[in-house]
Amino acid sequence: MSRPASREPESGSERQGISQGSDQGMLARATGARLWKDHGLLLWAHFLVPPGLAALVVAATFATPVLAGILAGAVLAIAAVSARGLLSRLSQAEEARLALTNQLIQSQKLAAIGELSAGIAHEINNPIAIIAQEAEWAAHLVGEAEKTGTADFAEVKDSLREVRAQVDRCKNITHKLLDFARKREPVLQEVDVVRIIEDMARLVDKEASYKNVTLVRDLPQDLPTLRTDAPLLRQVVLNLMTNALHAVDTGGRIQASARADGEMLEIRIADNGCGIQPENIDKVFNPFFTTKPPSQGTGLGLSMCHTLVTGMQGEISVESKPGQGATFIVRLPLRHSPLHAAGKNT
C-alpha cells in the first residue's frame, strides 16, 4: 500500500463533457482505458491481423483470386468496424477515469481544508477559554478589592500571568502555522546523508534506550553525497525518527536505512509499532491530523516533513499495515534539475 503524498492532477484532466452514468459504471469502463492512449497502433494490428489471415486461409481454400479478394475485404471491413467501436469505448472510459480522479482530488482537498480548520479551532479554543475565565476572575478580584479597600493583588497578578501564558500558547500555534505556510527557499550544499542520519540517530538513541527500543542503522558507506539543504533534511530525519519512537511499544525496533536508487536517494525510517489504520493513511500528512491524545502532539510533525521534502524537490510516502508497523520513505533527487537551479537565480 504505497501512496505518493502529493498528487498532481493528471495531464489533460481538464477535459469536460463526460458521459453520465453511475460511479460503478464509470469505474468498470475505466479499467484498462490507458491501453488505447499508449498502444493504439498495436491494438489496431491486434484486431485486424487475425481476421485478415483468416480471410486469406478461407480464400486459399476457394482458390479463386477474385473471390479471395472480396472475402478478405468483407472480413477486414467488419473487423475494422468492431475495432473502431471498441476503441471509442476505450477512450470514453479514459475520460470517465479522468473525471473520477478529478472528483477524488477535489474532495480530498475539501476534506483537508475541513480538518485543518477544525484542528486550528480546537487548538486555539482551549487557551481562549482559559483566558476568558482568568480575565473574569481578575475582574472579580479587582472589584472586591475596590469594595473592601484592601490592596492584595497577588491573585490578580497570578491571573494575568496565566492570561499571558495562554496568549503565548496561541502565539506558538499561529507561528507554527505561519512557518508552515511560508515557503522556505532551500540553500543547497553537498551533504553527507549517512552522517546526517547517524547524527540524528544519536539524539534519539538515549530516549529510545529508556523505552528499550533499538534503533538500527543500515547505512552504506559508499552513498553518493546529495545536493540539498542540510538543516531541513536533519529536521525531516529527526521528525520521522521521533515519530517512529512514539509509534513503537517497549522493546520495539526502528530501522533507519538509506540507498541510492537510480536518480534518487532514498531514506527509509521503518518501525514495527502499531502501524497506521487504512482510513488514516491518506491523512497522515495533513496538518493537525494526529491520533495522539490532545496536548501530546499538534499533528504538525509529518505535515511539516511533507512541506520540507516537497521544498527540497523530493517526495515522501508511507507504507503501512495496521499492527505491522509503518515505513516512511523520503526520496530526494541526486541531481537537482537545472530548471530549478535557473529559476532560483532570477
Added chain:
Amino acid sequence: MEINILLVDDESDFVETMVKRFGIRKMPIDSAKSGQEALAALAAKDYDVIILDVRMPGMDGLEVLKLIRERAPLTEVIMLTGHASLEAGMQGMNLGAYDYVLKPADFDDLLDKVRKAFERKQLNVKARKQGA
C-alpha cells in the same frame, strides 16, 4: 577566508581549550560566557557561525537561539550539549539551528560542521544579493 566564530558556553575550561585549538589552526574565535554576553557580542559584530551551548544558567541556549535567529537571521548556529537530548535537539532544529554537536565534541567533527555552516551562510548571502 576568515570565519567569524563566536563560542557561547559557561564552562570556562572548555572555552579556553576551544579558543586554543581554533587558534592553532589560525582561526581566532571570540567567546561569551552567557546568553546575554553573546547577544551583546552579536550586536557589536557580524558573526558567521555561533557555537551555542544548550544548557547555561540564566538564559537558556534555546532562548538565545531564538533571539539570534531574529536579530541575525543569516548567522548560522551550531548547538552544543553535554548529553543527547531529543527534546532539545528537536527544538533546536525546529528553531533553525544548523546542526548539533554532542560534548565531548570531536574537534575535527566540530570544525567540519563550522565550515559547512559557514558555506551555507555564504550561499545564503549570495542568494539574497541575487534576489535583491
